[in-house]
Amino acid sequence: MGQEYTYAEAAVKLRVAETTLRRWVSKGRISCHRLGRLVRFTDEDLASAYTPSPAIPATASRRR
DSSP, rough: OOEOHHHHHHHHHHOOHHHHHHHHHTTTTSOOEETTTEEEEEHHHHHHHOOOOOOTTTTOOOOO
């Protein structure tokens, strides 16, 4: 089994604030593993945080 990280450890590894990481978890942007009240992240979970999002198509209408 691979390394598991706490919120604080994962935030340092991702170079983001811990509150940002908590927001990403609540919005489903990054996966995690819950063990009762404990939340842990694996290396695969952290790697998934940086998958690129699809770009907005150039034909999308803009607000004026």
